[in-house]
Amino acid sequence: MNHLQSIAEFQTWQKTLAAGWDDSKPCLRVCDGTGCRALGSEIVLAGLREEINRSKLDTPIEVIGTGCPGFCECGPLITVYPQRISYQKIKPNDVSEIVSQTLMGGKIIERLLYTDPQTGGHIRLEPDLPFYQKQKRLVLDFNGRIDPTKMEDYIALGGYTSLVKALTTMTPEKIIAEVKASGLRGRGGAGFPTGMKWEMCRTNVLKVGLGYIVCNADEGDPGAFMDRSVIEGNPHSMLEGMLIGAYAMDMHQGFVYIRAEYPLAVENLRIAIRQAEAAGLLGRDILGTGFDFILSVRLGAGAFVCGEESALMASIEGRIGEPRPRPPYPTDSGLWGEPTNINNVETWANIPIILAHGGEEYAKIGTGKSKGTKIFSVVGKINNTGLVEVPMGITLREVIYDVGGGIPNGKKFKAAQLGGPSGGCLPAEHLDAPIDYESLTALGAIMGSGGLVVADEDTCMVDFARYFMTFTQQESCGKCVPCRLGTKAMLATLERICDGKGQPGDVEYLLELGEHVKNSSLCGLGQTAPNPVLSTIRYFRDEYEAHIFDKTCPAKVCKGLINYTVIPEKCTGCLVCLRNCTSNAIIGAKQEVHVINPDLCTRCGVCMNVCKFDAILVN
Amino acid sequence: MQISVSEINDIINQEAIGDGSLIAALEEIQERYRYLPPEALILASERLGVPLSQAYSVATFYNAFSLKPKGKHCLHVCMGTACHVRGSPQVLDRLESKLGIQAGDTTRDHLYTLETVNCLGACALGPIVVTDGEYSGQMTIQKVDQLLKSVLRAEKEK
Numbered sequence: 181m182n183h184l185q186s187i188a189e190f191q192t193w194q195k196t197l198a199a200g201w202d203d204s205k206p207c208l209r210v211c212d213g214t215g216c217r218a219l220g221s222e223i224v225l226a227g228l229r230e231e232i233n234r235s236k237l238d239t240p241i242e243v244i245g246t247g248c249p250g251f252c253e254c255g256p257l258i259t260v261y262p263q264r265i266s267y268q269k270i271k272p273n274d275v276s277e278i279v280s281q282t283l284m285g286g287k288i289i290e291r292l293l294y295t296d297p298q299t300g301g302h303i304r305l306e307p308d309l310p311f312y313q314k315q316k317r318l319v320l321d322f323n324g325r326i327d328p329t330k331m332e333d334y335i336a337l338g339g340y341t342s343l344v345k346a347l348t349t350m351t352p353e354k355i356i357a358e359v360k361a362s363g364l365r366g367r368g369g370a371g372f373p374t375g376m377k378w379e380m381c382r383t384n385v386l387k388v389g390l391g392y393i394v395c396n397a398d399e400g401d402p403g404a405f406m407d408r409s410v411i412e413g414n415p416h417s418m419l420e421g422m423l424i425g426a427y428a429m430d431m432h433q434g435f436v437y438i439r440a441e442y443p444l445a446v447e448n449l450r451i452a453i454r455q456a457e458a459a460g461l462l463g464r465d466i467l468g469t470g471f472d473f474i475l476s477v478r479l480g481a482g483a484f485v486c487g488e489e490s491a492l493m494a495s496i497e498g499r500i501g502e503p504r505p506r507p508p509y510p511t512d513s514g515l516w517g518e519p520t521n522i523n524n525v526e527t528w529a530n531i532p533i534i535l536a537h538g539g540e541e542y543a544k545i546g547t548g549k550s551k552g553t554k555i556f557s558v559v560g561k562i563n564n565t566g567l568v569e570v571p572m573g574i575t576l577r578e579v580i581y582d583v584g585g586g587i588p589n590g591k592k593f594k595a596a597q598l599g600g601p602s603g604g605c606l607p608a609e610h611l612d613a614p615i616d617y618e619s620l621t622a623l624g625a626i627m628g629s630g631g632l633v634v635a636d637e638d639t640c641m642v643d644f645a646r647y648f649m650t651f652t653q654q655e656s657c658g659k660c661v662p663c664r665l666g667t668k669a670m671l672a673t674l675e676r677i678c679d680g681k682g683q684p685g686d687v688e689y690l691l692e693l694g695e696h697v698k699n700s701s702l703c704g705l706g707q708t709a710p711n712p713v714l715s716t717i718r719y720f721r722d723e724y725e726a727h728i729f730d731k732t733c734p735a736k737v738c739k740g741l742i743n744y745t746v747i748p749e750k751c752t753g754c755l756v757c758l759r760n761c762t763s764n765a766i767i768g769a770k771q772e773v774h775v776i777n778p779d780l781c782t783r784c785g786v787c788m789n790v791c792k793f794d795a796i797l798v799n
Numbered sequence: 800m801q802i803s804v805s806e807i808n809d810i811i812n813q814e815a816i817g818d819g820s821l822i823a824a825l826e827e828i829q830e831r832y833r834y835l836p837p838e839a840l841i842l843a844s845e846r847l848g849v850p851l852s853q854a855y856s857v858a859t860f861y862n863a864f865s866l867k868p869k870g871k872h873c874l875h876v877c878m879g880t881a882c883h884v885r886g887s888p889q890v891l892d893r894l895e896s897k898l899g900i901q902a903g904d905t906t907r908d909h910l911y912t913l914e915t916v917n918c919l920g921a922c923a924l925g926p927i928v929v930t931d932g933e934y935s936g937q938m939t940i941q942k943v944d945q946l947l948k949s950v951l952r953a954e955k956e957k
Contacts, residue, residue: 214919214920214921215920215921215922215923215924217934218919218921218924218927218934218936219923219924219936252921252922252923253923255923399920400917400918401918402878402879402880402881402883402917402918403879403880403881403918403922404918404920405918405920405921405922408920409920440826440863441916441917441918441919441920442920478820478822478823479822479823479826480863481822481825481826481861481862481863481864482861482862482863483860483861483862484917495822496820497820498820498821498822498849498857499853499857500856500857500860500861501860501861557920557922559880559881559922559923559925560880560881560884560885560922561884561885565881565922565923566923597880600880631880633880633881633884635884639884644884647880647883648880651917655917657860760940760941760944762893762896762897763896782892782896784889784892784893784896784940785889785940786889786893786940789939789940789941790940790941
């Protein structure tokens with residue numbers, strides 16, 4: 181790779197790369213994201229390369245490891261180009277068949293195709309999969325197509341064109357005007373208008389002559405992994421967005437603050453930065469224009485609160501991640517007291533798209549106040565776990581049933597949890613609510629960073645609320661009293677209710693305390709921590725009351741309220757449950773009906789899991 | 800594991816030359832020794848010019864740092880939301896009772912450390928257990944038992 185000295189050199193290079201990009205050339209694209217790797221894609225990738233080498237094909241077929249195309253449920257995923265045949269759930273021993281049958285014989289292997297659960301038929305091609313039908317993939321467009329470790333792939337498909345456009349034909353004011361016209365709002369959760377933030381920041385930078393740009397990649401919300409997938413699958417899109425932002429706000433130094441729990445994303449990000457520096461697209465005198473931008477990576481050290489912007493800045497400065505009161509906002513006084521602009525990964529990755537198409541064109545997607553697309557990670561009790569990018573304004577029902585494929589095992593949908601520990605639950609009656617910032621907030625949930633966890637009839641909503649409260653309580657930094665002690669008191673109450681020791685008045689107490697914690701906490705963590713509790717009380721108060729007054733857990737989850745017993749008519753006396761019980765709570769002998777001693781039983785449920793005769797009852 | 804003061808010094812010096820901070824230096828040391836020995840905190844505070852109290856506060860604030868030595872093998876149970884609704888509490892319970900330790904602790908023979916982690920972002924696989932960097936997905940109590948058996952057997956054969 182040459183160090184590009186001018187815009188013209190870049191354009192020549194891009195033309196060459198674009199001309200060399202050929203989607204009609206046979207190749208295999210294998211998802212090499214964290215999700216598919218965990219399912220064994222690395223072995224599949226290596227196996228394919230080896231097998232192709234060995235088979236001595238007439239024309240060698242390239243095997244490309246790509247970022248995550250989103251359909252995690254069916255990983256490891258392979259797409260055979262040029263037809264775009266989609267093979268799913270690939271095991272290492274499928275490799276030789278793929279090479280001999282499909283690559284050499286031109287035949288499609290039916291058993292590796294996606295089976296439509298409705299019709300039972302096979303779907304051959306990736307674009308025809310129902311999972312992609314209602315999606316609008318702008319940010320995730322290149323995921324699954326390019327090799328994230330090759331900058332050339334990104335540039336061949338038009339990458340860095342928006343940066344060149346900005347540097348050559350646009351003034352900083354014009355760029356900010358475009359971002360404002362696009363209506364883009366922060367994708368990290370709060371939804372602040374991006375263009376407005378940039379404008380405020382630019383004004384301040386011009387006054388003091390210094391400022392910093394930050395990418396918040398500290399995706400701590402459990403169940404959300406869209407930022408990880410963008411960085412893993414297409415890191416240059418985010419870098420390009422940051423470069424455009426730096427140019428528009430006249431800033432020359434930036435940081436990416438990323439979670440250390442995402443090793444592959446960190447690796448791909450570092451590769452991308454090195455490549456961009458080597459190519460002259462990052463560093464001093466970018467493309468000979470005189471514009472400088474230095475970017476460093478900072479690794480998070482495992483603290484959820486560092487996703488909050490003032491805590492994040494403290495952490496970059498090398499201190500403990502404690503938030504501070506705002507104002508002053510980072511745009512006025514941020515890193516080392518200078519104006520600082522913080523946006524999250526998905527927001528940055530939207531910027532090149534906005535500049536390429538124009539702000540007004542971008543604003544045609546979405547609803548009145550929520551423009552563009554949003555990526556959700558749809559997880560939990562759902563058939564098609566994965567990453568989906570949908571236009572704002574789509575309904576929850578479309579996301580869960582049309583894209584997500586509904587609830588597994590014929591169970592009933594109970595709630596969708598949006599926004600993680602800061603968000604809330606929406607019950608079935610709001611399935612037709614449009615997904616946009618205002619509608620979700622009005623219903624007691626939030627857009628959040630895009631985690632969407634589906635709960636079914638087997639999920640206890642009180643236990644669910646307790647789970648989130650345990651999380652926020654552990655992650656509370658302890659600086660302010662309402663969050664430090666308020667979350668503790670709320671958690672203690674929830675634990676009591678789940679243990680079967682709930683008292684009349686507990687729900688009212690949680691509501692009152694929750695409001696106090698919301699209103700008086702220092703930062704976003706405490707101000708939103710009660711949301712999961714308040715929203716479950718709002719929609720599932722009957723479950724709380726069943727725990728408190730009837731001492732029952734309707735979903736049969738809470739250990740203090742359930743008992744395991746053996747159904748004598750069904751028990752064959754096979755000893756399996758007895759052998760698996762770690763607390764020696766099961767008494768019995770061969771071919772004798774077993775009995776569970778409730779005093780020793782820890783309610784772990786292993787007996788029910790291992791029983792082949794459905795002889796264990798929980799009530 | 801043997802602690803080498805000169806090695807710790809090298810790590811800190813490297814960070815001090817670059818644009819790294821106290822956190823970056825401690826992350827490097829943690830990565831090398833899998834915990835922060837007292838020497839590391841003292842040396843880092845002297846070399847980087849921060850009070851020892853600040854080095855200690857950083858070392859105890861972030862989950863990634865540990866002041867206690869870790870076991871030879873690490874088992875991480877993902878406690879993310881998706882794993883939670885799919886049964887990770889039962890998986891953790893089983894590991895705790897089988898290893899005889901609580902999450903966050905190390906077995907007495909210093910072979911195994913059991914830890915929880917807040918979401919690895921591989922939610923399609925939930926519940927997930929990671930043993931020394933290797934992912935095992937869709938865990939059930941039976942699968943945990945098998946996993947543990949193979950981990951224990953591999954250690955014994957060494």
